[in-house]
Amino acid sequence: MNTQDKHWLVRPSTIRLLWRLLIGILVILTLMDLVIEHHPHFGLDGTFGFFSWYGFLTCVAMVIFAKGLGFFLKRKDTYYDG
Template identity: 30%
Template sequence: MKTEKQYLFDNPKNIKRVLHGLYICCALLVVLDFVINRKVYHSWENLWAFYPIYGFVGCVVLVFVARWMRVLLMRDEDYYDPPESTEVSESSEGDKHVRD
């Protein structure tokens, strides 16, 4: 009888453990934000939750820039297909050759 190899995240309990660990880390960082005296360079860095908001806005800007770049850089679906004018023939060996 052949059994498949079990990976770490195949077990739902392990996924829940990782998520709980991340939640605990996030809660610890929020608590430490009130305890640790940070050295700030600008006054707006003293605002509560400045860095999470800054990160969220940065991600949203990246998504919009990526959408704009997709419109600018996107190619047609058949961009890499050979042009219609070429003929493809098969030799006796089964290899395909392109004729111009």
């Protein structure tokens, strides 16, 4: 399929743009930590860009944990049909 026939949202050029936009917004959001008021409750949550790195790392951890658990728990989806 020609690139131009594709829906504009799925063209590689749009996807590249969306990636850049996402990275840009993330950088700006994280840098906003320098100017906004902080209300840390515990300690770790007062570190620079806490919500950014915490969000990223915990998500990576959850995906890896799920993947690992999947090795033990995944079965063909016809498992119970027999």
